[in-house]
Amino acid sequence: MLNAAFPENILFESFTFPFFDFNNKACHKSISEAFFSKPDPQPNNGKRGLYIHIPFCETICTFCPFLKTVGTEKRIKQYLEALHKEIDLQSKSPLTLSWEIDAIYIGGGTPSVITPAQAFELITSLKNKFNLTNNVEITFEVEAKSATQELMSALKSSGVTRISFGVQTLDVNIRKHVNLTATIEDIKNTIEMGLKYFDDVNIDMIVGFPGQTISSALSDIRNSIQLQASTISLYPMDYVTVLPKFLDKIRKGQIPEPASVKDRWIMFHKAREILSSNYKTQNMYCFGIGNTSPCKYMFEILYGGYHDQYIGLGSGAYSSIRGLIQHNTLSERKYIDSLLEKNIIPVENASPGHAYEKSFVYFPKRLKATLSEATSLNIDSSILPKLEYLENLGYIEKSLDEVKLTDLGIRHYERIMVFFLSDAQRRIYDKMCRRLEGVLGLNSDGSMLENCSINGRLGVKNTLS
Ligand SMILES: C[S@@+](CC[C@H](N)C(=O)[O-])C[C@H]1O[C@@H](n2cnc3c(N)ncnc32)[C@H](O)[C@@H]1O
Numbered sequence: 479m480l481n482a483a484f485p486e487n488i489l490f491e492s493f494t495f496p497f498f499d500f501n502n503k504a505c506h507k508s509i510s511e512a513f514f515s516k517p518d519p520q521p522n523n524g525k526r527g528l529y530i531h532i533p534f535c536e537t538i539c540t541f542c543p544f545l546k547t548v549g550t551e552k553r554i555k556q557y558l559e560a561l562h563k564e565i566d567l568q569s570k571s572p573l574t575l576s577w578e579i580d581a582i583y584i585g586g587g588t589p590s591v592i593t594p595a596q597a598f599e600l601i602t603s604l605k606n607k608f609n610l611t612n613n614v615e616i617t618f619e620v621e622a623k624s625a626t627q628e629l630m631s632a633l634k635s636s637g638v639t640r641i642s643f644g645v646q647t648l649d650v651n652i653r654k655h656v657n658l659t660a661t662i663e664d665i666k667n668t669i670e671m672g673l674k675y676f677d678d679v680n681i682d683m684i685v686g687f688p689g690q691t692i693s694s695a696l697s698d699i700r701n702s703i704q705l706q707a708s709t710i711s712l713y714p715m716d717y718v719t720v721l722p723k724f725l726d727k728i729r730k731g732q733i734p735e736p737a738s739v740k741d742r743w744i745m746f747h748k749a750r751e752i753l754s755s756n757y758k759t760q761n762m763y764c765f766g767i768g769n770t771s772p773c774k775y776m777f778e779i780l781y782g783g784y785h786d787q788y789i790g791l792g793s794g795a796y797s798s799i800r801g802l803i804q805h806n807t808l809s810e811r812k813y814i815d816s817l818l819e820k821n822i823i824p825v826e827n828a829s830p831g832h833a834y835e836k837s838f839v840y841f842p843k844r845l846k847a848t849l850s851e852a853t854s855l856n857i858d859s860s861i862l863p864k865l866e867y868l869e870n871l872g873y874i875e876k877s878l879d880e881v882k883l884t885d886l887g888i889r890h891y892e893r894i895m896v897f898f899l900s901d902a903q904r905r906i907y908d909k910m911c912r913r914l915e916g917v918l919g920l921n922s923d924g925s926m927l928e929n930c931s932i933n934g935r936l937g938v939k940n941t942l943s
């Protein structure tokens with residue numbers, strides 16, 4: 479029987495699943511230890527990944543919600559020392575010793591702010607200390623200003639298989655407004671240089687920037703195709719997770735207002751159509767040439783199923799292990815002190831959710847799912863009625879073991895993600911939405927409260943057909 483309502487308005491979909499249960503007062507350290515101190519009971523079920531966080535950037539883009547800061551040589555060196563210690567400790571845990579790693583993602587911040595020698599040392603240490611599969615994928619995020627020939631060469635010789643960097647927009651006015659400081663020349667050089675070393679050079683593009691209209695966003699996407707990267711990842715600008723300072727700048731008129739929710743929704747879906755006719759559609763966000771495949775770490779592990787698990791290393795990094803979700807301290811200082819002075823991994827929050835439905839919550843991002851995942855986890859009584867409901871609405875198609883989003887379903891992908899949350903996770907999600915409404919001054923439908931000058935512009939309402 480179907481007892482979950484199909485959500486009407488969605489405030490945000492860029493969430494990490496499962497959610498933390500902040501009412502859980504148990505000791506976070508003990509919860510975490512219960513998972514790391516024993517070997518994986520089913521090491522061959524699902525894929526395994528490592529995420530490494532480098533929280534430094536040369537300059538800060540005003541729209542970016544990630545954990546990052548402008549570093550100095552000294553701070554970066556100390557941070558890397560602590561990171562090496564965490565790698566050492568983590569690689570010796572019974573859980574990790576039972577794992578074979580399929581994919582490593584070195585992200586940030588901007589990993590390319592570390593020197594070529596530091597990058598080589600970091601990747602070599604990961605390769606030496608963890609068991610990796612023969613065809614392990616290793617992604618390294620760069621930024622166009624710091625991506626040098628020496629770095630590319632060090633990454634290639636250490637075993638990196640793909641690089642990824644944010645172009646975001648080629649519109650120089652918008653770039654100035656949001657402090658994107660690389661020049662168009664830097665961007666072109668980085669792609670050209672990257673393709674000499676790697677088959678897969680991904681660029682990220684965002685639509686929905688302040689001041690962007692539908693036609694300017696679409697010509698931006700057309701221009702990005704001319705750059706000839708092997709993959710383009712397209713993201714709708716997320717105004718919910720951005721920092722309050724960025725929203726304040728819009729409110730004060732220091733940067734232009736964003737287009738309405740409806741126009742930004744049109745931008746994203748029209749931009750997808752443009753990219754689809756020039757590249758092969760890989761999933762909700764990624765478009766690639768020829769036989770490039772979507773990032774394994776992102777689309778088979780992070781957005782994979784219950785059995786696809788990852789460990790995050792570095793300040794603020796998340797781990798997800800059979801329903802456990804945990805993250806390290808967000809503080810650079812605490813991270814360094816805890817590892818270098820006390821030899822302790824500074825886990826700040828750990829929540830033992832069950833997350834059996836992870837594959838279905840993230841299925842809209844991947845565009846497809848396998849039905850047997852529900853049967854094998856014994857959750858078919860909650861998943862099958864939801865699939866039937868979506869099939870009747872024309873949002874999905876089923877064939878044998880596979881479920882796919884239809885074109886109509888693609889347009890409602892955020893609603894479908896939230897629809898698959900378990901009742902307990904949905905309660906946490908609804909609570910987060912209510913809190914965000916208060917903090918950001920949003921109505922429950924995602925539009926701004928009345929006394930704000932930018933009504934209806936910042937939320938993520940998507941009840942359009
Ligand atoms: C950690 S950054 C990328 C690496 C590198 N620091 C760079 O900027 O080139 C990851 C990606 O998140 C995306 N991103 C950042 N802020 C965003 C926002 N407010 N909404 C949507 N996507 C965002 C950008 O596309 C960015 O390239």
Ligand code: SF4
Binds near residue numbers: 538542
């Ligand atoms: S988008 Fe990249 S470079 Fe810009 S602040 Fe975020 S992590 Fe740093």
